[in-house]
Amino acid sequence: MDKALRGAKAHKRGHLAEYVALIHLMLKGYRILGFRLKMPQGEIDILAQKGTRLHLVEVKQRRSHEEAFETVSTIQQERLWQAGLALLEKKPRLRKLDLVIDLYTIAPGQWPRHQINAFEKIERF
Structure with missing residues (x-):
């Protein structure tokens, strides 16, 4: 199989994995605020809120x-x-939330x- 075809298949699997995560998080009570957010620093796969935490997933x-x-x-x-x-700079209403990075x-x-705060750091504002 050539490299371009493998890459296309991996890209498709990655998108499917993001949809699985999205549905699972919603079923767990997360409020989805964004999906595949393009930022100059990189892409945020899923942005979600639960309680007082803002989760970058x-x-x-x-x-x-x-x-x-x-x-x-x-x-x-x-x-x-x-x-x-x-993102917090652009959206001041989110600053009241604790920012964590999750890994799904x-x-x-x-x-x-779903590993909540997978890299054990919390930003408070």
């Missing part, structure tokens, strides 16, 4: 949950934080995993 599909977690580099984590902070992972043959 990064969605990854890999062969295992551990592999998915490992693919989120510290550089990507920092880009997500910067995207979240930039999907692996074949396993239940999806």
